Amino acid sequence: MTGAPRPHHRIGLVVPSSNVTVETEMPALLARHTEATFSFHSTRMQMHTVSPEELRAMNAQRERCIDEIGDAGVDAVLYACLVALMAQGHPGGTGEHVGTEAAVAAQLAERGQAPVVTSSAGALVHALRATGARRAALVMPYLRPVAELVVAYLEAEGIRVVDWRALEVADNAEVGCIPGDRVRDTARSLDLSGADALVLSACVQMPSLPLVQAVEDELGLPVLTAATAGAFTLLDGLGLRVDLPGAGRLLTRDALVGA
Incomplete structure (x- = not known):
């Protein structure tokens, strides 16, 4: 007798074009979850050199990338470049991650979608x-x-x-x-x-x-790490148990609470 199928969640990743690590580490982390399954759907913003100028130019590609992610009907979005947002500081006294996450959510809401939205910075x-x-x-x-x-x-x-x-x-x-x-x-x-x-x-x-x-x-x-923080925040936002062994105590929060 087999158990009920685990719920499946689509994760949208917005990544710099030269990034290869987040698409390796995030699936490796979330594959450890015992109560849900995940697939990963990426879109890319062109960036090669980590400089303020290239980071600003990369961020300017956000709307196109979010439109592409929206086509996949994802359950959560991770804007996966920490420094791209932190380098912009706190315009108006609010961290750039707050404004970017709100803008992504608003853009997807126009399509009738309401995924969990986070960023590596946030x-x-x-x-x-x-x-x-x-x-x-x-x-x-x-x-x-x-x-x-x-x-x-x-x-x-x-x-x-x-x-x-x-x-x-x-x-x-x-x-x-x-x-x-x-x-x-x-x-x-x-x-x-x-x-x-x-x-x-x-x-x-x-x-x-x-x-x-x-x-x-x-x-x-x-x-x-930026990756473990991203996994933690995605699970938290999706209302899923945070228990991914072997990646630090942050990712065994619910296991420790239940001990």
Whole structure:
């Protein structure tokens, strides 16, 4: 006798054209869910170099991409470029992720659709708050001036950045090839004495998923990435149980509550 089929959810991903990691890590994470299944439907915004100019040009492609995602009738949308929004700061005193997520939701509402909408930027803020973290340390692939914009963004959201490292990689394709050993060694170099959480990869393009659990076990504090924060926020928004083993305590929230 077989059980009832698990509910299926379509996830729309809006990604930079040079990004290959989020379409690998997000399916790998959500495949661990035992109560639902997922498919992934992507649209791409052209971007090669992580610079303020290219990020603004990439964001200008949003409406076309959302129209394409709308054709797939998705249940949730992830605007999957953290720095593209954080680099824009807080126009009018509100984080760029808030305005972008609202604009995406409004555009889809015109088509009679109401999917869950989040962004990598908003998801990281949401996930850090969900862990109770007020002080975080960060590892980022960006050039230092861009990394400083990410630090300023998080601090404007009430999350103090106690230490951070920028790996100074401008080419987004190269970001997707950063070795895990380099990411782990960089995390080890941080001063974590005042941190409530470590963001091992503040970028959905820098690979980090295989490292999350091992680094969390080694360093003894919650370890998040842009990908795990995105998975957490998608599950939260869809009203699904947050229990994805092997990717840090953030993604075993409901398992821990039920223990």
